[in-house]
Amino acid sequence: MLYNLSDLVELIRNLTFQIAAIAWVLFLLSWVIGWAIRGSPVPFIRVKRVGQDLIEDAILAAFWLAMGTTIFSIIAYIISLIAVPLPEPPLP
């Protein structure tokens, strides 16, 4: 049960971290599977296309995964150019 907001935030952060880890592993997996399908001796072009798509998506995933932190800091920087910092949270 959640007792206060920071617990919820903690929960979401943990979840995010786990998802990032899973995404990393899955990227590797799908990259390999993509190449495997692409290189399979099945004579259908659609199968090859499936493989190609998998590879591209996997690379894109790896790219966005790596860029994640960078992106958020770029946004924070842009906003800070024109923003006012958040007010202090109210003290109890």
Place this chain on the structure above:
Amino acid sequence: MLSIAFSLAVLTYYIGVLIYSIPIPWYGLKRWAPMLIVDGIIASGLVLFFNNIILLVDYVYDLLGASWDSYLSHMKSLWAMLFSLILFIEMFLTVLTKMPLRIYLFSSILYTFRSILSYGLLIITLLIILSIVVKTLLPKLVALSILLYSIPFRIARTAGASLLAFAIVFYIGLPLMPYFILTLALPESVPETFNTLIDYGVAYPRILIKSLHDDPIPFAILNVYSDNGELIARYVSERDGWVYASYPNKGLPAIKEYYVDIVYYGLVFKTIPNRINPLTHYIEADEIRGTNYECIVTVPGIVKFHKGILVLNNADIIYKLLSISEQGDLTDISLIIDVKNNGYYNLIALPDDYQLLKITLNQSSIKYNVMKLNWFGKTIDIISISLNSSTYSIDIQLAGKYTEVNIPKSIEKPYVLSATGGKSLNEILESVSTTYAVLSIIFPTMYIIMLTMIAYGFASFLGARYPRIPFRVS
């Protein structure tokens, strides 16, 4: 709330990445991936932009010249006016229900006005509450809507965008409502004095004016004043000493206290009670000549009234015995009085129908002074003598016959008629009620609908898309 929103935005981004990286070639799902990534970025941008949103909203608000204070004071005065109108109608109805049916029937339209004005009051109350909510909660509403916006898979995006749009549009738009109403305003056709009528209420009493010794005083002028000294009514008492403030155009105040005084023979007299409180001084009675309450006012300055002769009271004289007898053409007044201080006292006032034959003080003749006044065409003699501190027995003999003084009806200032400026009360109430009904029901409703449409458009701009299933159904 904002930290949750931020972390949700980040979560959305990574879910998008996760979906990209799943080795299953399901295109419907894969299409979500870029969407989610972009959403995550936008949502995190919004979170960081939060304070700027508030500043931007305030800026636009100042730009348009909106002002919460003037709006609230405008709404409150409208509310107060509606409330006092409703109260007036309620009170008027209470008075009328005690009247016989022939009078009461013509005022049944008042119930309709009361209902309409009550709706108006309800709407204005709701608006005031809504305005207070939006005004104080704007930052929280914006934060909440950003939170909703950043939930993954666009689940609550519509809700978030709509809430944000609603909060911003109403925060800026509601204070502009008075300007909207003013541009469409109907002219106020209510005379100023009508407000006195509403403040003081209307009832239909009859007032008995009597002397200290319980003689009814006819043809006295009763002046009625409001709290700030303004003359709001003037009546003349009838031959039986009663003032009939009858339905529908006369009447007297019914809620607030008011001052009265009596003018007789040109002399101004204070009364007991001087300040009439309708709630305590009006007594329910049967209906006579369109009046159904009674009120008794004593003039302590007049000890006795007998056929036009006034025996005047003074602070330093105690009347031990007073008798008036008539024989044919002669009238005899005997007084036994206790005088406390030396001085010059006004004893009696007589119209010139009477001739003063003699005055004796303790059986001896005495000098007296006569002051003459004009009172509606009659000359009034005021007899005064100088007395020392002692007990005296005074005998006054008069000859003559009393004829009534003729006070023209035009001198009267009926309370209701003069306050409504000559129209009947029903007419005025009708026009005032319609004006306020329109002002408080129709215009605000129109404006709220306008604002809602604007909020809807703004929400669509911000990203409220009404639900589409994310795979193709052909």
